[in-house]
Amino acid sequence: MDIEEAKQAIRALIRERRNAKAHLFSDEWVGPVMDFTAGLDVVACYVSLPNEPPTGPVLDALEASGKTILLPKLGPGLTRAWGEYRGKADLAQLAPSRPLEPSGPALPQDVLANVDAMIIPGLAVSHSGQRMGQGGGWYDRVLKTENLTRRIGQMVFPWEYVSDDLPQDELDVPIPYALLPSEWVATTAAGGN
Numbered sequence: 001m002d003i004e005e006a007k008q009a010i011r012a013l014i015r016e017r018r019n020a021k022a023h024l025f026s027d028e029w030v031g032p033v034m035d036f037t038a039g040l041d042v043v044a045c046y047v048s049l050p051n052e053p054p055t056g057p058v059l060d061a062l063e064a065s066g067k068t069i070l071l072p073k074l075g076p077g078l079t080r081a082w083g084e085y086r087g088k089a090d091l092a093q094l095a096p097s098r099p100l101e102p103s104g105p106a107l108p109q110d111v112l113a114n115v116d117a118m119i120i121p122g123l124a125v126s127h128s129g130q131r132m133g134q135g136g137g138w139y140d141r142v143l144k145t146e147n148l149t150r151r152i153g154q155m156v157f158p159w160e161y162v163s164d165d166l167p168q169d170e171l172d173v174p175i176p177y178a179l180l181p182s183e184w185v186a187t188t189a190a191g192g193n
Contacts (some may be wrong), residue, residue: 006167010132014123014160018051022157027057028181029155033119034061036153036177036184040116044070044082047091047099052171052179053155059085070115072138074098075106080138109145117151119179127152128173129189130166135182143173153177153184160187 001009034172037043043062048055062069068084074095075081079144083102091100112118120139131154133139143152154175161178174189 002165022051032184033094042068044115044118073101113147122154125178129187131175153179154178
């Protein structure tokens with residue numbers, strides 16, 4: 001089995017388990033995310049899709065704490081961009097099969113140079129920081145942005161923080177932190193950060 005076949009097989013298993021158990025969680029990530037972003041001003045996050053760790057309560061808590069929040073947004077010509085979160089009422093379905101997005105202007109990817117912490121989605125993180133994303137490569141490209149913060153955490157369900165190696169290729173970027181429902185933990189990819 002090649003790397004891409006192995007990734008697809010693992011993704012299928014994780015999605016199956018998420019379909020069975022994701023409903024058991026609601027606002028458990030608020031505490032760990034608030035600890036992870038304590039003392040930081042600008043946070044990039046995401047709007048969760050069904051069966052992902054839920055970010056609705058996380059976004060509410062980040063907003064209530066006065067932080068500036070950036071969310072993924074499609075820009076002109078379907079470019080990858082970011083938009084400023086201005087509350088749930090401002091979110092809209094701007095493209096089919098996409099998460100809700102802020103209605104304001106699309107900000108270029110270089111806005112990430114101002115981000116203090118980034119909270120990203122994905123399907124699994126290993127103790128060594130190997131990341132399993134959804135397969136589209138969007139965050140892998142974002143994570144290669146120059147001058148990007150090193151305070152990067154991926155929200156995962158407890159069973160998705162694994163000790164086994166995950167299949168990786170040259171496009172994959174190690175993740176320094178895993179954000180779990182009960183805590184945030186440094187992977188070995190965090191080094192001294």
